[in-house]
Amino acid sequence: MLLAIAVFKLLKSSALLAAGVGGVLLARDGHVYASLLKVVNQLRLDPDNHYIHAAIGKVSGLDKRRLEELSLGTFVYAAVFLVEGVGLVLRKRWAEYLTTIVTASFVPFEAYELWKQASVLKVVGLVVNLLIVVYLALRLRAERRRD
Numbered sequence: 001m002l003l004a005i006a007v008f009k010l011l012k013s014s015a016l017l018a019a020g021v022g023g024v025l026l027a028r029d030g031h032v033y034a035s036l037l038k039v040v041n042q043l044r045l046d047p048d049n050h051y052i053h054a055a056i057g058k059v060s061g062l063d064k065r066r067l068e069e070l071s072l073g074t075f076v077y078a079a080v081f082l083v084e085g086v087g088l089v090l091r092k093r094w095a096e097y098l099t100t101i102v103t104a105s106f107v108p109f110e111a112y113e114l115w116k117q118a119s120v121l122k123v124v125g126l127v128v129n130l131l132i133v134v135y136l137a138l139r140l141r142a143e144r145r146r147d
Helices: 002-029 032-042 050-060 064-089 093-116 120-146
Strands: none
Touching: 002 032, 002 064, 002 093, 002 120, 032 050, 064 093, 093 120
């Protein structure tokens, strides 16, 4: 189970890293809407899809400075998830504590977002993070009793 959590954290880190790089490239290009449409077409996605259309609308409305700020924040989160994932792969106890604390710290925000506007994806994300926190907390407690 620990390895599954580590892989999940590493996948999140990779996705955030890709998003951060994308944000930097979009900020540098200056033609956000046209660039996003080009990427959507290259990936052979439907630009008329409700979710893609909404995402393009939100991102294309951001100015260069805001895109750079969001990219920086994305890189920070990617680094945290990378440290968690690598630490868990190496079976370091500090990584279990770090992952428990960081993941638990997101739960109130996820619950608020779910309350504000519910979606299946938000429910799944919240449940997965709660399961990770509970599993790691129980594991750490059991390890402490053995020591």
